[in-house]
Amino acid sequence: MENSQIKRIEFVPRGIIGGKRVAAYARVSSGKDAMLQSLSAQVSYYSDLIQKHCGWEYMGVYADEAKTGTKDSRESFQALLTDCRAGKIDMVITKSISRFARNTVTLLETVRELKKLGIDVWFEEQNIHSMSTDGELMLTILASYAQEESLSVSENQKWRVRKNFEEGKPWDCTMLGYRANNGILEIVPEEAQTVKLIFKMYLDGFGTPAIANRLNEMFIPTRMNKSWCQATIGKMLRNEKYAGDLLLQKTFRADHLSKRTVVNNGELPQFFVSEAHEPIIDRATFDAVQVEIERRATTANVKQGKATAFTGKLRCGICGKNYRRKTTPTGIVWICSTFNTRGKKYCASKQIPEETFKAECADALDIEAFNETTFTERIDYITVQPENTLEFHFNDGGTATTKWKDRSRRESWTNDKRQKAREKATRRRE
Numbered sequence: 001m002e003n004s005q006i007k008r009i010e011f012v013p014r015g016i017i018g019g020k021r022v023a024a025y026a027r028v029s030s031g032k033d034a035m036l037q038s039l040s041a042q043v044s045y046y047s048d049l050i051q052k053h054c055g056w057e058y059m060g061v062y063a064d065e066a067k068t069g070t071k072d073s074r075e076s077f078q079a080l081l082t083d084c085r086a087g088k089i090d091m092v093i094t095k096s097i098s099r100f101a102r103n104t105v106t107l108l109e110t111v112r113e114l115k116k117l118g119i120d121v122w123f124e125e126q127n128i129h130s131m132s133t134d135g136e137l138m139l140t141i142l143a144s145y146a147q148e149e150s151l152s153v154s155e156n157q158k159w160r161v162r163k164n165f166e167e168g169k170p171w172d173c174t175m176l177g178y179r180a181n182n183g184i185l186e187i188v189p190e191e192a193q194t195v196k197l198i199f200k201m202y203l204d205g206f207g208t209p210a211i212a213n214r215l216n217e218m219f220i221p222t223r224m225n226k227s228w229c230q231a232t233i234g235k236m237l238r239n240e241k242y243a244g245d246l247l248l249q250k251t252f253r254a255d256h257l258s259k260r261t262v263v264n265n266g267e268l269p270q271f272f273v274s275e276a277h278e279p280i281i282d283r284a285t286f287d288a289v290q291v292e293i294e295r296r297a298t299t300a301n302v303k304q305g306k307a308t309a310f311t312g313k314l315r316c317g318i319c320g321k322n323y324r325r326k327t328t329p330t331g332i333v334w335i336c337s338t339f340n341t342r343g344k345k346y347c348a349s350k351q352i353p354e355e356t357f358k359a360e361c362a363d364a365l366d367i368e369a370f371n372e373t374t375f376t377e378r379i380d381y382i383t384v385q386p387e388n389t390l391e392f393h394f395n396d397g398g399t400a401t402t403k404w405k406d407r408s409r410r411e412s413w414t415n416d417k418r419q420k421a422r423e424k425a426t427r428r429r430e
Contacts, residue, residue: 023059024093096125176223185277192280208233209341243286244279309372317385319347364392364400
């Protein structure tokens with residue numbers, strides 16, 4: 001018989017009442033297989049931990065691979081902060097202070113921001129909750145220790161690298177054509193053929209953009225299986241390693257926090273080793289390429305115009321790249337950098353004669369003749385659209401559109417071209 005004094009209620013699982021939304025953050029600083037397995041294990045561990053905890057709602061595990069803890073630009077780390085700021089997370093779990101950040105400033109700034117948002121960060125290894133009364137004090141002490149540990153590791157690594165340099169050994173090798181084996185560069189035959197082709201094409205008169213385009217059209221990949229660009233070709237043509245020599249410590253890390261790589265302009269000693277390994281390019285060919293590089297650079301410097309009011313103001317409406325100033329046989333023009341380096345196949349834009357462009361600017365500004373000061377003060381940027389259309393964007397937010405006319409064949413017929421035509425006609429008659 002049912003007791004009328006007993007009140008019947010429905011059972012509600014604990015996790016549904018005031019469930020805390022919990023996420024985890026994991027990181028490894030290397031892309032090596034062992035590290036990636038460690039990252040996978042961390043993700044699985046925290047996924048199980050959160051989902052099995054009564055009263056916690058699983059909000060995911062944010063994981064960064066091959067990212068150093070001294071940088072605050074980690075993609076998943078930033079995604080975690082974004083979701084925290086959006087009010088999607090109540091607590092964050094991470095393995096340790098060093099996994100969260102080795103930079104004391106980054107750590108404290110982040111923890112303080114999350115604390116203001118009412119979000120607790122639990123550092124499992126140290127068993128510290130950032131919302132606790134003594135949490136920040138402990139974090140400051142331990143984060144300083146983690147930062148000093150990072151400095152110590154960095155200095156030890158630098159010492160090993162420089163010791164190798166002093167012994168004439170490369171630290172690693174990411175260049176096409178070689179692999180490092182116990183400090184010795186060994187040739188990769190298939191890749192060496194591509195290296196030889198690049199040097200040959202350059203001596204045959206091809207420019208670095210043309211070589212990059214040809215390799216891409218031939219579906220020949222770079223060492224990292226990416227598309228070729230002229231900068232990569234330029235570096236290869238200057239790389240002494242292809243001639244069998246080694247110039248070590250060309251760059252160095254600025255500090256252990258930013259990990260920024262800078263060019264060594266004499267701040268640290270460099271080490272040169274001649275005939276250190278088997279060359280891919282013979283000495284005569286390599287030296288001939290260096291002479292040709294200097295010759296082309298000198299020619300380009302003569303033709304290169306100085307920066308003008310237009311520099312950085314013209315944007316291609318097709319590919320989005322900036323227009324650049326270029327001297328041609330018919331005069332100075334402004335041309336899309338993509339079209340100039342890669343050709344019409346990659347950007348079907350048109351070049352604009354500088355005098356034509358000045359006239360269009362004067363028209364858009366409603367002044368009699370082009371004035372550089374007026375242009376700079378009033379124009380923010382200009383988009384060059386197809387069909388000879390210019391879109392002017394003013395500093396006050398206004399816009400205007402003009403259309404320019406292509407030069408006629410008569411206008412593009414310079415005195416120099418006329419003289420060459422006369423000489424050619426004379427030779428034919430003779």
